[in-house]
Amino acid sequence: MSTGLLHLTLLAYTVLALFPIVLVLINSLKARDAIFDDPLAFSNAETLSLIGYEKVLAKANVLLYFGNSFTVTLISLGCIVLFGAMAAWALTEYKLRINRWLMLYLAFGIMVPIRLGTVSILSLMVKLELVNTLMALVLVYTAQGLPLAVMILSEFIQQIPKELKEAARCDGVGEFRIFFQIILPLIRPAVATVAVFTMIPVWNDLWFPLILAPSDQTQTITLGVQQFLGQFVTDWNAVLAALSLAVLPVLALYVVFSKQLIKGLTSGAVK
Amino acid sequence: MKRYFPWQAIVFLLPALLIYSAFSALPLLDTLRLGLYATDETGAQHFAGLANYKLLMFDPQWSDAFWNAMWNNLKFFGMHMLVQNPVGLLLATLLSVRGLKGARTYRTLIFLPTLLSVVIVGFIWQLILSPLWGVGERLMGYVGLADHFQPWLGEEGSALITLSLISVWQFIGVPLMLIYAALLAVPEEIVDAAVVEGASAWRIFWEIKLPLIYPTLGLVTILTFVGNFNAFDLIYSVKGALAGPNYSTDILGSYFYRTFFGYQSQIGSPTMGAAVATMMFLVILCGVAVYFYAIQRKLQRYE
Numbered sequence: 001m002s003t004g005l006l007h008l009t010l011l012a013y014t015v016l017a018l019f020p021i022v023l024v025l026i027n028s029l030k031a032r033d034a035i036f037d038d039p040l041a042f043s044n045a046e047t048l049s050l051i052g053y054e055k056v057l058a059k060a061n062v063l064l065y066f067g068n069s070f071t072v073t074l075i076s077l078g079c080i081v082l083f084g085a086m087a088a089w090a091l092t093e094y095k096l097r098i099n100r101w102l103m104l105y106l107a108f109g110i111m112v113p114i115r116l117g118t119v120s121i122l123s124l125m126v127k128l129e130l131v132n133t134l135m136a137l138v139l140v141y142t143a144q145g146l147p148l149a150v151m152i153l154s155e156f157i158q159q160i161p162k163e164l165k166e167a168a169r170c171d172g173v174g175e176f177r178i179f180f181q182i183i184l185p186l187i188r189p190a191v192a193t194v195a196v197f198t199m200i201p202v203w204n205d206l207w208f209p210l211i212l213a214p215s216d217q218t219q220t221i222t223l224g225v226q227q228f229l230g231q232f233v234t235d236w237n238a239v240l241a242a243l244s245l246a247v248l249p250v251l252a253l254y255v256v257f258s259k260q261l262i263k264g265l266t267s268g269a270v271k
Numbered sequence: 272m273k274r275y276f277p278w279q280a281i282v283f284l285l286p287a288l289l290i291y292s293a294f295s296a297l298p299l300l301d302t303l304r305l306g307l308y309a310t311d312e313t314g315a316q317h318f319a320g321l322a323n324y325k326l327l328m329f330d331p332q333w334s335d336a337f338w339n340a341m342w343n344n345l346k347f348f349g350m351h352m353l354v355q356n357p358v359g360l361l362l363a364t365l366l367s368v369r370g371l372k373g374a375r376t377y378r379t380l381i382f383l384p385t386l387l388s389v390v391i392v393g394f395i396w397q398l399i400l401s402p403l404w405g406v407g408e409r410l411m412g413y414v415g416l417a418d419h420f421q422p423w424l425g426e427e428g429s430a431l432i433t434l435s436l437i438s439v440w441q442f443i444g445v446p447l448m449l450i451y452a453a454l455l456a457v458p459e460e461i462v463d464a465a466v467v468e469g470a471s472a473w474r475i476f477w478e479i480k481l482p483l484i485y486p487t488l489g490l491v492t493i494l495t496f497v498g499n500f501n502a503f504d505l506i507y508s509v510k511g512a513l514a515g516p517n518y519s520t521d522i523l524g525s526y527f528y529r530t531f532f533g534y535q536s537q538i539g540s541p542t543m544g545a546a547v548a549t550m551m552f553l554v555i556l557c558g559v560a561v562y563f564y565a566i567q568r569k570l571q572r573y574e
Contacts, residue, residue, distance in 0.1 A: 006365055010377045013362060016440070017381045020395040023406065039406045083287040090283035102284070109295050111559050113501040115524075116552050117298035119305055119531060119545045124298060143294035146287050175279040204388035206504040211532075226390045226508055239398075243391055250386050258379050266452035 021247060028052055028240035035236050052241030056228070059238070061216065062245060065224035072134050072220060073202050076141035080198050081191050083142070084149030085157075089179055091150065092157045093165075109147035114140065115207055125212055132215040140208050145198040152197075156190035157183065193264035196257045203250070221246055303552065305545035316542060323546035337547070339518055340526035341554075343431055347522055348499040350435035351442075356491055358439075359446030364476065366447075367454040378451065382444035389441065389504035396437045397509055400424050424509065427519040434520055438505055442498070446491045453487035454480060485569065493562040500554050503528060523551050 026042050027035050034047035043049070056062055087106075091099050114121075121140060122131075130136040160183065168178050184191075209223040219227070225246045232238045254261075309319035326333045362381065366374050384392065399407050400423055408420040423433040457480050465475050503524030506514050512534045514521035529537060531544025 003371075006368060006371065007373075010362070010365055010373075014377055014380045017384055017443075020392075020399060020440075021383070021387070023399065024395055036404070039404060040409070079286075079290070083290065086283040087287035090280045094277045094280040096277075096280060102288070105296065106291065109291060111497065112299065112552065112555060113497065114295050114299070115501055115503070116548045116555075117295065117302045119541050119548060120298035120301035121294060123541070124294070139290060139294050143291050146291050146295075150287065175277070176282075179283070200386055204386075204390075206388070206390055206507065210507075222388045222390055225388075229390075229394050229508075236404075239394075243394060246391050247387060250388075251383075254383060254386055258382075262375075262379065262382070262448070265448040266455070 024240055024243050024247070028237075028244040030237075032237055035240070049237070052237030052239075053245070055235065055238040056241045056245065059232075061219075062221070062224065062242070064217070065219050065221040066249075068134060068218060069203060069221040072137045072141065073199055075134075075138045076145065076202050077195055077199055079138065079142040080145035080149050081194060084146050084194065085153050085184060085187065085191065086179065087146070088150045088153035088157055089183055092154050106147040106150050109144075110151065114144045118207070118211060122211060130212075132213050132218050134213065134218055136212040137208055137218075137220070140212065141198075141202045141205070145202070149194045149198060152194050153187060153190055156187045160186055192257075192260050196261045197264060199253075200250075221249075299552070302545045302548050305542055306549040308542045308545075310540050310542045319542075323543055324550075326543070327546055327550065333543075336518065336521065336526060337550075340521045340523050343520065344500055344502075344522040346431060347435050347438070347502065348496060350432060351439055351495050351499055352492070354436065355439040355443050356446050356488075356495065359443050359491070360450055360488075362443070363447050363450035363454055364480075366451055378447065381447060384441045385444035387441065390508040392437065392441045393505050393509040396440075397424060400433070425516060427516045430510070430516060431520045434505060434509060437509075438502070445494065449487055449491055449494075450484060453484040457483050486566065489562060489566055489569075493558060496558040496562075497555055500551060500558070523547070523554070527551060 023039065027039055029049065030043045030047045031049040031051065034041075034043065034049075041047075091102060125131050125136045130139070164182060164186075165178060168182055173181075203220075204222055205220075206222050206226060209218075209220045210226075213219070214223065225242050228242050229239060232242075305316075306323055307318060307320060308316045309322055310316050327337050328334050365371075366378055398404055402408065402420075402422050408417055411417050411420050421429065423429040461479060462475060465479055470478075500523060502522060506520055506522055506525045507528065510520050510525075512525060512529050512532075514525045527544060527547045528534075529539075530547045531539055531541060533539030
């Protein structure tokens with residue numbers, strides 16, 4: 001295959017991958033007429049308009065929803081990384097007979113989607129009086145993210161040279177200080193990989209917000225946008241602006257972390 | 272040196288095991304149990320054995336919709352296997368051509384849609400394909416196909432296929448990346464040796480590279496399977512819980528949601544919902560079992 005044809009194919013697919021996103025972004029910055037007259041054009045001085053964004057920010061609790069999403073994602077992520085690293089350390093460092101079974105028990109959580117337990121999760125949350133709280137989402141996402149985190153972090157912890165720990169132990173350093181001051185800083189690159197992998201499904205999830213926390217005060221941005229799109233389906237400016245607002249944080253995140261993510265994917269972090 | 276039982280291990284393990292057990296493993300087990308119960312008019316639950324499953328599989332009131340969802344889900348999976356994974360393989364192969372300029376940029380950009388929320392993706396494509404806005408029709412007009420434009424998402428015959436293709440568009444980055452990584456891991460000496468022997472690029476791909484990445488293709492297949500039989504968001508955000516037109520896009524995830532929560536005239540039932548979830552669990556478990564069986568045998572053959 002010639003190089004030219006190769007580039008042509010890849011370029012064509014790249015356009016297909018990006019076109020819908022670009023289309024929404026450029027039209028969100030246009031006046032209503034321009035959206036319909038020429039949807040494929042960039043906005044110019046005449047058609048530039050921020051009316052959609054003004055409407056969205058004024059009418060819906062977009063900022064609140066963003067805040068909820070940030071809170072849930074960050075706290076879940078913190079719990080997943082910290083508890084995941086602790087468990088991974090214990091499983092690789094202390095050779096207990098039960099470890100194999102614990103690994104298998106956790107591996108189950110990678111293969112079976114947590115969504116299938118929803119019926120019982122909801123009744124549990126009702127009993128704990130956590131329905132319509134962000135706490136409910138944090139707990140579920142932490143449970144969902146832990147198995148993969150433990151798996152990935154165990155791999156990394158195994159590669160840390162034994163001498164480091166043994167030297168520390170000879171100096172009489174306690175187990176907890178070894179973990180927090182030696183191991184945790186060493187596995188930072190792996191932590192970043194885990195963070196990016198677990199963050200995306202949490203931020204984008206629709207199912208659990210819909211079921212566990214649908215109240216107006218606890219909606220995440222994904223659920224908020226979903227409901228907003230339903231209500232304002234004819235107000236194109238607002239719809240396109242809402243979509244863009246929901247896309248932008250992910251785009252920004254991707255720009256920052258894409259190297260980490262791609263490295264994680266191609267170095268086999270998910271295998 | 273005598274090793275004492277490391278009590279610290281328990282402290283390290285406890286938070287993860289508690290949260291995972293309480294909010295993932297035990298709810299799943301409890302759901303499997305709940306599927307064996309039935310709810311009466313007062314809302315009380317009593318043990319009913321396999322009655323729910325009998326309803327689900329054989330009582331036309333339930334089974335028509337259930338088998339429809341199962342069948343649609345299979346088609347949904349089939350479309351991913353026919354389009355997503357072969358195209359992913361093709362793109363990964365092109366990307367892994369040695370000395371290709373811009374490979375990093377291509378794969379970064381092609382992976383982008385995978386990160387977006389399905390809610391956004393569904394809606395973007397709804398806009399593009401809607402006859403109202405006409406972007407789709409206009410684009411087809413540029414290549415002289417405007418007459419062939421149809422409201423594909425709105426027609427019973429094409430809605431499910433269209434949704435599958437939207438899902439393919441979004442998630443193609445995953446097989447692409449996994450296969451790409453596997454192709455890069457193929458030892459260069461083997462390829463070089465084949466080149467020296469005069470093998471064509473075509474033959475090298477089919478007879479050397481492809482067999483070497485079979486394990487990755489197996490992994491991609493099982494990931495696709497689990498993802499597809501657990502899908503919900505796209506259908507819900509594009510078609511709502513009723514999975515129209517006329518349930519033609521209903522898959523197990525949306526059927527589960529309706530059974531559990533109810534929708535419009537249908538009353539939700541936790542126990543029937545649990546039964547549907549259990550069926551989904553069994554389907555996924557079968558897929559995983561087949562995967563491990565196949566992989567296990569392959570590994571044995573290589574040894």
